[in-house]
Amino acid sequence: MSYETQPTASHYVNGAYLEDSAGAAIPVIYPATGAEIARVHAATPAVVEAALSAAVEAQTLWAEMTGRARGRVLTDAARIMRERNRALSELETWDTGKPLQETLVADATSAADALEYFGGLAASLTGEHIQLGEDWVYTRREPLGVCVGIGAWNYPTQISCWKGAPALACGNAMVFKPSETTPLCALKVAEILTEAGAPAGVFNVVQGMGEVGSLLVTDPRVAKVSLTGSVPTGRKVYAAAAAEMKHVTMELGGKSPLVVFDDADLENAVSGAINGNFYSSGQVCSNGTRVFVQRGIKEAFLARLAERVKSAVIGDPMDEATNFGPMVSQRQMEIVQRYIEKGIAEGARLVAGGKRLEREGFYLEPTVFADVTDGMTIAMEEIFGPVMAVLDFETEDEVIARANDTAFGLSAGVFTRDLSRGHRVIGKLRAGSCFINSYNDAPVEAPFGGVKASGVGRENSKAAIEHYSQLKSVYVRMGDVEAPY
Ligand SMILES: NC(=O)c1ccc[n+]([C@@H]2O[C@H](COP(=O)([O-])OP(=O)(O)OC[C@H]3O[C@@H](n4cnc5c(N)ncnc54)[C@H](O)[C@@H]3O)[C@@H](O)[C@H]2O)c1
Numbered sequence: 391m392s393y394e395t396q397p398t399a400s401h402y403v404n405g406a407y408l409e410d411s412a413g414a415a416i417p418v419i420y421p422a423t424g425a426e427i428a429r430v431h432a433a434t435p436a437v438v439e440a441a442l443s444a445a446v447e448a449q450t451l452w453a454e455m456t457g458r459a460r461g462r463v464l465t466d467a468a469r470i471m472r473e474r475n476r477a478l479s480e481l482e483t484w485d486t487g488k489p490l491q492e493t494l495v496a497d498a499t500s501a502a503d504a505l506e507y508f509g510g511l512a513a514s515l516t517g518e519h520i521q522l523g524e525d526w527v528y529t530r531r532e533p534l535g536v537c538v539g540i541g542a543w544n545y546p547t548q549i550s551c552w553k554g555a556p557a558l559a560c561g562n563a564m565v566f567k568p569s570e571t572t573p574l575c576a577l578k579v580a581e582i583l584t585e586a587g588a589p590a591g592v593f594n595v596v597q598g599m600g601e602v603g604s605l606l607v608t609d610p611r612v613a614k615v616s617l618t619g620s621v622p623t624g625r626k627v628y629a630a631a632a633a634e635m636k637h638v639t640m641e642l643g644g645k646s647p648l649v650v651f652d653d654a655d656l657e658n659a660v661s662g663a664i665n666g667n668f669y670s671s672g673q674v675c676s677n678g679t680r681v682f683v684q685r686g687i688k689e690a691f692l693a694r695l696a697e698r699v700k701s702a703v704i705g706d707p708m709d710e711a712t713n714f715g716p717m718v719s720q721r722q723m724e725i726v727q728r729y730i731e732k733g734i735a736e737g738a739r740l741v742a743g744g745k746r747l748e749r750e751g752f753y754l755e756p757t758v759f760a761d762v763t764d765g766m767t768i769a770m771e772e773i774f775g776p777v778m779a780v781l782d783f784e785t786e787d788e789v790i791a792r793a794n795d796t797a798f799g800l801s802a803g804v805f806t807r808d809l810s811r812g813h814r815v816i817g818k819l820r821a822g823s824c825f826i827n828s829y830n831d832a833p834v835e836a837p838f839g840g841v842k843a844s845g846v847g848r849e850n851s852k853a854a855i856e857h858y859s860q861l862k863s864v865y866v867r868m869g870d871v872e873a874p875y
C-alpha cells in the first residue's frame with residue numbers, strides 16, 4: 391500500500407489518529423493473496439471513552455453551527471473524496487478484495503454522493519409554523535446527540551458515509567466502528583472530514599469486534615445506533631438499544647426474490663440476475679438470490695446465463711480488467727463452500743461454478759444452481775456469496791406467494807415487458823428496496839432499507855433525516871392563561 395493510502399493508526403479520535411497497542415491485534419488480510427497487509431488494535435475502554443467524550447463535547451458546538459456551515463463541510467469532504475477517488479478505491483480493494491473496476495465507481499463515489507446530498511440538505515432542515523387561532527405552535531428539527539454507526543465489511547467506505555453524512559448534516563456527532571474484517575477505509579473518511587473543516591470529535595472511528603460495538607451501544611451518552619450487519623447481530627443490538635430507549639436504524643440481511651416472467655427481455659433479465667448475484671462476489675445485502683424464472687423462459691435463461699458467467703474475468707482485483715474478485719475472508723469463503731455442498735447434497739442442479747479456484751486468495755467461482763425448490767437450505771438462508779438459486783414458477787399468484795414466504799424483506803425485483811404486471815407484482819412483494827427491469831441500483835436519492843427481519847428505518851434520501859433528527863414542538867400562547875382555580 392502506498393504512503394498516501396495507508397491510515398497511520400488504528401483509531402481516529404477528536405480530530406487525529408490515535409494508537410493504543412494495548413488493544414487486541416486485528417490483522418488486515420488482503421483477500422486476493424491471504425497476506426497480512428496491515429494490523430490495527432481493538433479499542434481499549436480508554437479509547438472508547440476518549441471517542442465518546444470527544445463526540446459529546448463536539449456535538450454541542452457542531453449543532454450550534456448553521457446548517458449551511460455544516461453542509462459546506464460535507465460538500466467539501468465530497469469534493470476531496472472525488473479528487474482522491476483512485477487512492478480511496480485502491481484502499482477499498484485492499485480492505486475488501488473487490489475489483490478496482492468496481493471500487494472506482496461504487497465506493498468512494500457513493501460515499502461522496504451521500505456527503506454531497508446531505509450536505510446540500512443541511513441548510514433546509516427546518517421546522518414548521520402551525521397557526522391555532524391567535525396562538526401558534528412552531529416545531530424545531532433538532533439533532534439526536536451522539537450517534538453510533540456500526541459497519542459490515544462489504545462496503546466499508548460507503549457504509550461509513552451512508553451513516554455519517556445524514557448524522558452530521560442534522561447536527562449529530564458520530565462514533566463509527568467499522569467491521570473488524572475491513573478496518574481501514576473509515577479512517578480515511580474521518581481524516582478527509584477533518585481536512586474539510588469538521589470540528590475535532592464530530593466524526594470518530596474506533597476499531598474492534600462485537601465487544602467494542604456493545605460498549606458503544608450500551609453507553610448512556612449514545613442517543614442512536616445505526617447498524618449494518620446480519621440479522622442475529624441486529625437482534626442483539628436492537629435489544630440493547632431498546633433497553634435504554636435509543637433510536638435505531640437496522641440495515642440487515644436478505645434473501646431477496648428476483649422474478650423473471652417469460653415475456654421479459656432475456657438479455658436484460660440475465661444482466662439483472664448477474665448484477666444481483668455476482669457483483670462484489672455476491673457480498674451485497676440486497677442481492678436477488680432467489681431467481682424465480684417462469685417455465686416458458688427457463689431453459690433459454692439458464693443457457694444464456696451459463697454462457698455469460700463463463701466470460702467473467704476472475705483474477706487480480708487491482709487489474710482493472712478483472713470484474714470478479716475473491717471473497718472477503720477465508721471464513722466467508724468457507725461459509726459459502728458449505729452452502730454449495732448443501733445445495734448439491736439436497737438435490738439442486740449445478741449449472742455453473744461450484745469450486746474454489748486453484749490460486750492463492752479466497753476465490754470461489756460464480757455459482758448457479760437450477761431446479762432449486764423452496765425448502766432447500768440455499769433457497770432459505772442468506773449465503774452472502776456468489777451463489778444464485780434458480781427456481782421455476784408457473785403463475786403470477788404462485789410466485790408472489792412463494793417470493794413472500796421468507797422472514798426477510800430487504801429487496802425484490804421483477805423483469806417483464808408488461809409494465810402493468812411489473813407494478814402490480816412489485817406492489818404485492820413485501821420488501822423495502824425494489825426494482826422493475828433492473829436490479830441493485832442504490833442511488834442516494836432513493837430510500838434504502840428493509841421490512842420484516844431485514845431491518846428498521848431507511849438510509850439515504852430525505853427519509854434518513856427522520857432517523858437522525860427529532861422534532862420539538864413549542865406551543866406559544868398570545869393571551870392570558872386560564873386556570874380552574
Ligand atoms: N441491509 C444493508 O444495508 C446491509 C448492507 C451490508 C451488509 N448487510 C448484512 O451484513 C451481514 C454481513 O456483514 P457482517 O458479517 O459484518 O455482519 P455481522 O452482523 O457479523 O457484523 C456487523 C457489525 O456488527 C458488529 N457486532 C457484532 N456483534 C455485535 C454486538 N453484540 N454489539 C455491537 N456490534 C456488534 C461487528 O463487529 C460488525 O462491525 C449480512 O447479513 C448482510 O446482509 C446488510
Ligand SMILES: O=CCc1c[nH]cn1
Nearest residue numbers: 544545674675676832
Ligand atoms: O450491501 C448493501 C448495501 C448496498 C446495496 N447496493 C450497494 N450497497
